[in-house]
Amino acid sequence: MRHPEWQAVFDMDGNQAVDTRRKLLDMAAAERARVAFYHAPFPATGYIAKSGSGYEFVPVQWMSTI
Numbered sequence: 001m002r003h004p005e006w007q008a009v010f011d012m013d014g015n016q017a018v019d020t021r022r023k024l025l026d027m028a029a030a031e032r033a034r035v036a037f038y039h040a041p042f043p044a045t046g047y048i049a050k051s052g053s054g055y056e057f058v059p060v061q062w063m064s065t066i
Contacts, residue, residue, distance in 0.1 A: 001025060001048065001055040025055045034060070 004021040007014035028035055028048040035057075036045040046059035 001057055002051070003054055005053075029055060 004025060005018050007017060011017035025048055027033070029050050032047055034045060035048060038044065040046070040057050041059065043059055043062040046057055048055050049058050
């Protein structure tokens with residue numbers, strides 16, 4: 001998220017992938033939508049915040065009790 005402009009080898013259309021990433025990250029940050037994904041540090045759920053020209057993952061506070 002820090003570098004949404006980076007392209008990965010599996011991006012079929014690198015420029016479109018960058019545009020799509022930015023659009024989704026902008027939307028998640030603007031709406032303060034809670035996100036969850038596998039490659040985030042524990043607890044792998046939280047929010048997206050703008051940070052410079054990129055974004056950062058802001059994890060929610062995790063509690064072991066229900």
